[in-house]
Amino acid sequence: MKYVFVNGRVAVIVRYWEQHGPVVDGGARVELRRVEQVEGESHRAGAAGFTVLPISDGGLWRADLFMVLSEPGRPCFHYHPKFERNDVGHRFELDELTASPREWIAAQLTDITGTLERAGAGDLVSSLNLDQHRRALPAMLAAVDACMAELPAAIAGYAARAATPAG
Numbered sequence: 219m220k221y222v223f224v225n226g227r228v229a230v231i232v233r234y235w236e237q238h239g240p241v242v243d244g245g246a247r248v249e250l251r252r253v254e255q256v257e258g259e260s261h262r263a264g265a266a267g268f269t270v271l272p273i274s275d276g277g278l279w280r281a282d283l284f285m286v287l288s289e290p291g292r293p294c295f296h297y298h299p300k301f302e303r304n305d306v307g308h309r310f311e312l313d314e315l316t317a318s319p320r321e322w323i324a325a326q327l328t329d330i331t332g333t334l335e336r337a338g339a340g341d342l343v344s345s346l347n348l349d350q351h352r353r354a355l356p357a358m359l360a361a362v363d364a365c366m367a368e369l370p371a372a373i374a375g376y377a378a379r380a381a382t383p384a385g
Contacts, residue, residue, distance in 0.1 A: 221361035226345030232361035246365035252276035
């Protein structure tokens with residue numbers, strides 16, 4: 219499931235994600251991306267809309283509240299504070315993020331203006347309705363919780379696949 223909260227020219231995207239590589243990580247991914255208004259061909263009702271831009275054009279900030287599925291019990295909590303050259307940029311780990319990922323992500327979303335400014339997207343702050351953002355915070359955090367709740371099944375499934383002989 220993907221959850222998308224659009225406010226002004228900013229989208230908060232929350233989804234369960236698995237990153238496959240030398241190790242397999244999974245959990246809640248929270249992203250901030252740019253949104254562009256799309257005008258219809260005419261002024262008929264329903265002609266206008268919006269587009270959530272892809273990482274290459276619209277990525278701003280990301281946090282991965284991951285556990286290492288291939289090594290159950292090992293966290294891989296990190297964030298990307300500022301996207302660079304159309305990509306996520308450097309990965310940063312913080313003691314406070316690892317110690318309390320739910321509270322850390324709640325603080326970042328609560329301070330949406332600061333998070334955007336630190337990401338180099340201060341120009342988007344004026345597009346936000348901060349009252350609406352505050353009212354949506356419980357739903358955003360419920361989405362994070364729902365994605366994190368998928369971890370036990372994902373870890374069990376990974377362990378079962380790893381225990382099954384290939385062939």
